[in-house]
Amino acid sequence: MTIETIPARKGLRLRSFLGRRMARKAGRSSLSPATSAEHARARMDKAGRQLPMPKDVEVARTEIGGLDALAFAPESARNGMLVYLHGGGYSRGSALSHRALVARMAAAFSLNAISVNYRMAPEHPCPAAIEDAVAALEAVMANETGPVILAGDSAGGGLALAAAIRLRDAGRRVPDALYLLSPWTDLSMSGESVKTRALRDPMLNPDYLGAGGALYLGGRPGTDPEASPLFADLHGLPPTLIQVGSDEILLSDSTRLAEKLEAAGVPVECEVWEGMWHDFQIFSPLIPEADWAIDRARVWVELQLA
Template sequence: MAEALSSDAPAFERVRARIEAATSAWAAGLTLAEIRDSFEAFLGAGEGAPEVRRTPLTLAGLPACAFDAPGGDAPRVLLYCHGGGFQIGSIRSHAGLMARIALASGMRVIGFDYRLAPEHRFPAAHDDAFAVYRALVEAGETPLALVGDSAGGALALGTAVRARDAGLALPKALVLLSPWLDLTMSGESYTALAEKDIFSRPEQLKAMARTYLGRDTRPDDPAASPVKGDLSGLPSVLVHAGGHDITLDDSHLLARRAGEQSGRVEVEVFPGMCHHFQVFEELPEAAASLARIGAFLRAL
């Protein structure tokens, strides 16, 4: 049982109860389509920040949506890559979080729906993320930052690497929330924090990695696990992770490897927080994380 280390213990317990109810339902023999619908409803409940304007778009042939806060700076664009283990998640599931990032940063946030496994295995999600980024660059709207959570963190980092290699304009920063960057899952946090992370389980992520990669791609392939590749020449990176996050060692690995090659990585760990805690807006730590991210982005 995870400790309630949030500064708002009742809110933490409410979040824990919501997670337990949702994950019990997902484990009860639901189809993948039903799990996707349930995940959208679970994370997208209320969708937060109703004052943020939402505008449907199409980018690189994919459904997308722009989130604009009142008085926001629309020319300054953030491209958001949602998480979900490459199998679930969507604009809808992350709409509330993207809206709150738009409010915190005062910038336009663009999210998009990429192809999901098992219907579309590696490198479909990575290809889609890069295609959307390229479309924005070619339209003269190079994102100020690439932002991603969990598996979306791998898409954001991988997109920056591909943009560098393709000679495209780079964003000024990467902002990664509990990034899942190493599909080998070799970090100690995957076992040490397995009983403390109230949101994600190692066996769940291992299954998702196998489903996404299929039989033809090794989990240590840098194209799938970008933290294993060449990280030189990338922009500055801000990482926010939870102290009870099973992917925590991926953040530290990124800090070591990118720090050695580019020297511009900042990792902040929020004690007691689970994987991708920022989606739970009732947690004070989630608000604090987004406020600091907003300040970081405004300073770029």
């Protein structure tokens, strides 16, 4: 079965409660349309500086494909590269805000990593972010002989999918695997979970999605396949791992994507984490489920690298 439910673990209610409170605060301060993009970006970067980092990963500023980025070098890195595209509704977030998450992935996967600062809305609507993601990927793959894993969360997950589609359509090398965390793949908000999970997701709500989507679309319809890759042709894409929480309003974006990928002949696994919310992996190490999710991704990545 393409879609697998990961049962909630017992005895962790206090940590889950605290995590939900943090997620609700993060959503209100950084994703709400009541907060300007400028202030939200500054808040997310400040939070990124405060999150605990793994000790065995060196981080440095770099440039890739003409874009500012962060480079992550774990101890005993193997041949290959992880390329990461941050979330934030296409108008917020940065490589810095997601620094701790990418560092944990680099350490878990034993891969050097690049986290890219792509152009964002409202200054740069679609397809600017896709163009930047493709430029970064092509620069990495021009110099990397080993496998390239492309990952992203939320808007970054949708962006990763859109970038892979553009490379495929251009007849260029595509990443060897996709790892998508709570990907935002449908800016038309037609998924049933946008309504059924609206009161259960502590981080996102339909108003946040609607406002952020309008900025990125820049007048395009929400079903435009570039902005909403759920509606694109998905044939010929690389093996894909999707992780999503059962309580998030983007649940349908993930489950429908998994079904469409499978129908297109793409090897895909979709994990629905019971009781978890949008982008719960960001809350590692506070939430044990976040660490378990990254570890399950490590096992999947091992299979792809093999």
